[in-house]
Amino acid sequence: MTTNSGSTLPQSIDATLKLLKTGGYVGDRALATVLFLALKLGRPLFLEGEAGVGKTEIAKVLAATLGRKLIRLQCYEGLDVSSAVYEWNYAGQMMAIRLAEAESADVGIDRKRIEEDVFSERFLVKRPLLLALEPDVAGVPVLLIDELDRTDEAFEAYLLELLSDFQVTVPELGLIKASHPPIVIITSNRTREIHDALKRRCLYHWLDYPSAERELAIVRAKAPGIGKRLASELVAFVQAIRKEDLFKVPGVAETLDWASALAELDAVALDPTEVSDTLGVLLKYQDDIAKVQGGRVAELIQEARAAARST
Ligand SMILES: Nc1ncnc2c1ncn2[C@@H]1O[C@H](COP(=O)(O)OP(=O)(O)OP(=O)(O)O)[C@@H](O)[C@H]1O
Ligand SMILES: [Mg+2]
Incomplete structure (x- = not known):
């Protein structure tokens, strides 16, 4: 039987860092530490942070590198049982009822048998939270509960119960309990606060925008085709633009999109016109674009070049 403490789980912080790296994820030691502990202690990991900083990716990388099934529950307003x-x-x-009625026209209906039959597992449609309780030959699955802040508090309360016992009661069938709890990763963009009671069940980690050094490593890992100079300049530019007073600053996802866009345009370094024309890859609000377009872009490029040279 596979267990949550099976040999495939990393046995140290260094091994966890290495595991992330194998999956193409550039993490720091703080993340590796909390992830290692979550796996070791069998506790859910609650990841909070801005949009596009790599929260969801952690669960995907974990499932891929550990060879576990990834079961994803995408949360939204109105999500129900x-x-x-x-x-x-x-x-x-x-x-099934109609067929049973037709078959038993002569002998009379056996109500109890029909009821047992239609409320059997055969007619049960399992959704992510139930699927995650089932054993899997590859080991316990990774359950990703993505963007929990989008659901309402009633669902959060339900989840709280599930995360305590890893069991579900289906009235017609009885109790379904996981023999070994899944690896649980919960993410939130913090559009609202998640209740303390739920957080208490989890280990918590805040994912911030990466440092210039780490962001460059991410670009190298995810967009290996782009030149060294362009990579360092564009990362320095994104780092600088995050300090501007904008409605929504770009996440790592936007940095990677921009890297691909500039590579597609055969850029080897940042060019003011090209940057201006591709700002829509980085910024998604017209007010933000209007704010930096023109003179500010040129200044930011100067800053970025200076910063890139000094690294
Ligand atoms: N540290 C990292 N190492 C490698 N890739 C990363 C890292 N951080 C982010 N990425 C990449 O950035 C993209 C966005 O990541 P992801 O979707 O996980 O962000 P998120 O925090 O879940 O965003 P959202 O809040 O919008 O759901 C992905 O393509 C992911 O591969
Ligand atoms: Mg996400």
């Missing part, structure tokens, strides 16, 4: 846990296949049940 039938989408998150299970629901009955009504159409299938109706069909």
Whole structure:
């Protein structure tokens, strides 16, 4: 039987760092430490941070590098038990009832048997939270509960219960309990605060925008085709633009998109016109674009060049 403490899990912080690296994820020691502990202690990891800083990616990389199944629950407003846990296949049940009625026209209906039949696992549609409780030959799965801040508090309360016992009661079937809890990663963009009770069940880590050095390493890992000079200049530019007073500063996702866009345009270094024309890859609000377009772009490029030279 595979367990949560199986030999495939990293046995040290260094091994965790290495695991992330294998998956193309450039993490720092603080992240590796909390991840290592979450795996070791079998506790959910609660990752909070700005948009596009690599929260979701951690769960994906973890599942890929550990060779586990990734089960993803994308949260949204109005998410309910039938989408998150299970629901009955009504159409299938109706069909089964009709067939049973037709078959038993002569002998009379055996109500109890039909009821047992339609409320069996055959007609149970399992959703992510229930699927995550099932054993898997590859070891316990990675359950990603993504963007929890988008759900309402009622769902959060339900989740709290699930994360305490890793069990679900389906009234018609009884209790379904995980023999070994899944590896749980919860993410939030902090559009609202998540309740303390839920956070208490988890280990917490705030993912910030990366330092220039780490962001350069991410660009190198994810966009290996682009030149050294362009890479350091564009990273320095993004680092500088994050200090501007903008409505929404770019995340790592935007940095990578911009790197691909500039590479596509055969850029070897930052050029004011090219930067101005591609600002829409980095900034997604017209007010933000208007703010930096023109003179400010030129200044930011100067700053970026100076910073890139000094690294
Ligand atoms: N440290 C990192 N190492 C490697 N790639 C990274 C890193 N951080 C971010 N990325 C890349 O940036 C992109 C965005 O990451 P991801 O989707 O995980 O961000 P997120 O924090 O979940 O964003 P959102 O809040 O928008 O959901 C992905 O393509 C991911 O590969
Ligand atoms: Mg995400």
